[in-house]
Amino acid sequence: MDLKENTNQVFQQVTKAIQETGREDGSVSVIAVTKYVDIATAANLIDQGVKHIGENRVDKFLEKYHALSDKDVTWHLIGSLQRRKVKDVIPYVDYFHALDSLKLAQEIQKRADRTVKCFCRSIFLERKASMVSQKRNY
Secondary structure, eight states: OOHHHHHHHHHHHHHHHHHHHTOOTTSOOOEEEOTTSOHHHHHHHHHTTOOEEEESSHHHHHHHHHHTTTSOOEEEEOSOOOGGGHHHHTTTOSEEOOOOOHHHHHHHHHHOSSOOEEOSSOOOOOOOTTOOTTOOOO
16 A cells, blocks of 8 residues: 555544544544654655644654645654753644653743643554554554
8 A cells, every 4th residue: 555545544534433423523633653754755645635743853853844844734743852952843843742741841831932732641543554454553
């Protein structure tokens, strides 16, 4: 299965789940975690309709953010973050998924010039894009 087919399959499965559970359209977002793919693949995902990109390392996050800054994307930092790196990444991140200490929260508050949504107790489902269709991981 190629990237386009897999992306379409994920969107179809999410749409079906939304309909089956009676949730509102737009209440679920697909986050493509790009920690093992290059910038071109991340750009291809965006071209396929992905609106949320997640990265787990600050250096890779910044590299992809700057290369794809002309794209309409919501950016997620999903990996742990050292307080000393907050100043480097906080201007660009929309969602931070690994808030694990009060000191980190205080550093984010100090450095942020806009609202950054932090998750410390949320549920995220993961599905590997490379999985064969008969296997399930969600």
